[in-house]
Amino acid sequence: MTIPQTYRGAFWSALVQTGIIIALSALVLDFGETLRVNLVAVLLFWGWILIVMMYRRPDKPTEMDLWLIRWGILPFVICFLVSVQTVWSWRGLS
Numbered sequence: 528m529t530i531p532q533t534y535r536g537a538f539w540s541a542l543v544q545t546g547i548i549i550a551l552s553a554l555v556l557d558f559g560e561t562l563r564v565n566l567v568a569v570l571l572f573w574g575w576i577l578i579v580m581m582y583r584r585p586d587k588p589t590e591m592d593l594w595l596i597r598w599g600i601l602p603f604v605i606c607f608l609v610s611v612q613t614v615w616s617w618r619g620l621s
Contacts, residue, residue, distance in 0.1 A: 564611050
């Protein structure tokens with residue numbers, strides 16, 4: 528599967544942000560819990576990008592599609608991490 532030219536800039540930006548998020552979460556000293564949660568969030572984000580964005584509009588993405596690919600990973604990971612921590616606290620696991 529080749530990446531269309533219109534997506535390449537947004538993809539590279541999102542890949543760099545993914546690498547930074549994974550590297551920083553690996554440095555947190557909580558026995559790998561933050562890293563595991565962030566890896567799940569990153570996998571969900573990229574799955575959403577590949578399935579929804581690439582198959583829905585592979586040739587002509589809208590500006591909003593490109594913006595969500597380029598800048599959507601950080602808010603998604605933060606919201607996912609907060610949601611998981613909230614559910615864990617409700618269940619008494621943290």
